[in-house]
Amino acid sequence: MEYEAIIGLEVHAQLLTESKIFCGCSTKYGSPPNSQTCPVCLGMPGVLPVLNKKAVEYTIKMVLAVEGRVKEKSVFARKNYFYPDLPKGYQISQYDQPLACGGFIEIDLPDGRKKKIKITRIHLEEDAGKSMHIENEDTKTLMDMNRCGIPLIEIVSQPDLSSPEEAYLYLGKLKQILMYLRICAGNMEEGNLRCDANVSVRPKGEKGFGTSTEVKNMNSFKGVEKALEYEIQKQIRILESGGKIEHETLLWDEKKEKVFSMRAKEESHDYRYFPEPDLVRLVINQGWIEKIRKTMPELPDQRENRFIKEYNLPEYDAGVLTSSKDLADWYEEGLKYYPNPKILSNWVMGEVLRELKERRVEIRDLRMKPKDLAELLKLIDDKTISGKIAKDVFKEMAETGLLMHTQKKAEEIVKKKGLVQVTDKAQIEIVVGKVLSENQGSVKEYLAGKKKLFGFFVGEVMKKAKGKANPKMVNEILKEKLKIGDA
Ligand SMILES: [Zn+2]
Structure with missing residues (x-):
């Protein structure tokens, strides 16, 4: 039986704003750990987030670039989960009322066809911190909160991609657009562009969807292609042997080139989303969108x-x-x-x-x-x-x-370097003369009909002239001399 893959990508792109999404802390990369934090991004009690206008502007640019629709009203939501790099215990994101929906990204397939990959939604959210696992005499985990509150846009595609190669092309195009807009550095290796994939397979021609798995932790463009290739083959093997695909989250191990099960996949209700009470509804008026449209490159x-x-x-x-x-x-x-x-x-x-x-x-x-x-x-x-x-x-x-x-x-x-080309006929003639007299054997062969030796003479002349003789003149002079055979 032949199978086809169904792939949807969720891409997180770090926005190139100078300050974080809900506070004034710098977003500069590479600063000492925890040097760019404040009570807001550390999630202290009693603080209030203030939305960064630039982050919204950049998001709108991306929406316009993919011809999506900016919603007049959207809502920030708390996504609750417990993890050491998330000091608040929740991430401010958007849930049922995202900033934008619709649009598409067109990719160029290798056979010359173009394919439109539809966008489901684009929303704005904050990043979490970073854990660093240090192994010495006693294993420790250190926390760096500089990344807490860095603005991200999440771009969710529809499951329109049908091969790892298409996913690779889509990602490349997405990066290209982000970089044209100058809103993201677009570097997967540095983590400012991240990608998760939802993958399932089904017998070719069938309409329904199979159970999908989510693959995370793909740190490079090639990694995405390899991880998807691996996961698709794995799913096909399971189905062929009569098994069932489990709905789970998998981590790609770039070194071992394998996926590992991380946990049973959470459903969105596991996150107990609810509207962020500290932020008012985000209202975007058409006038502002039109203003931004005028700045589009x-x-x-x-x-x-x-x-x-x-x-x-x-x-x-x-x-x-x-x-x-x-x-x-x-x-x-x-x-x-x-x-x-x-x-x-x-x-x-x-x-x-x-x-x-x-x-x-x-x-x-x-x-x-x-x-x-x-x-x-x-x-x-x-x-x-x-x-x-x-x-x-x-x-x-x-x-x-x-x-x-x-x-x-x-x-x-x-x-x-004295590289000026020699175009003086007399000078070139001297060099040609020397070459021919030094290679009389070859000249005889040439005159006897071995015409392909001509290239050899040209090469010798150019070598002697240190590449500086005008090639057209060298050819002409050589022809002239060899015709009359006065070598
Ligand atoms: Zn801060």
Whole structure:
């Protein structure tokens, strides 16, 4: 029997506000434990939470980006559970009246089709603290409450995803949108983007849903794909052997590449949700939404389409260049100085991205500015250097800019290293002459019909000229000399 998977994702994204959601404490990452806390986020008696307007604004941006509906009225609720990292004994979240519902995220499937993944709801809530288990002579657990009260948005998808790969693509798209909006750092490894999955399987073609399990603790994009793959295969094995799927919460162990049962899954009634009495209903008027709409940046899909139309780029190029806002901005800045979209695209997708990947850095870490690359490309166009030499110059520009923090300009490197292309016919003729007289055996073979030796002569000339001879002229001169055989 063939099975299909049904996957829904719950993604928690940490919002990039400067202060926490219900108090003025800083959200700065990496500060000493418990240095960013106050009576409000520590849950002392008698304190009152005050909602951070920026957090609501960021949430609305996300809702607008996925074309969801912001509700005029929503309610914060207490989600009660007991855990050491939750000093209040409850988390302020939203339950039956979330801030927004509806909308979709469109993913590009590998076969070229597009698929819309519907969004169930988007709500706002606070994060809990962090436990650190220290093992020494006596095992201890330390608590850091800096994360208590950090604003999170939870984005819940409908169970529209039918494979681990689709889940991976959805997550990537979600991250891309969050980062375009500049409302989340989008780093799963650092925990500011977290993902839980609801997974079930059913025989292909059937309509009903099977019992689902919840998989948590997936700390990377690849981890999500692997964990889902594992869980789906496990469920199929259980069903095939006549077993029953238990409704439970599972933890993914990245090292062992296995899931482990954490506990029988809580139902929402286990949390005894009730409206947060310390916060009034959240009322959002249409005027504010429209104001926020005006500040919305161009989103990834729109930008990709514009790149195709406006710059006449292939879909592939447009997709790569708009994969992050920073990269797309860098490319468009470069176009101001070098208005040949396809050539610039080739260099950004080739040399620039390769350099970033090799050095494991982001485009914003690159000191080389788009204008610097444009100047290098102009040197090729005006025949000062060849394309091949330009790649070496590029390497040095990137290196001096990344490692030594003394970004050198293309022209400076070309002059200093004497890389200016030789276009003087007499000079090239001398080199060609030398190569041919040093390789008389090959010349004879060539003249006797072994035409593929031509490439060898070109290579030798370029080697002797240290790559600086104009390749077109080298070709012409070689042809001329070999035709008349005056070597
Ligand atoms: Zn605080």
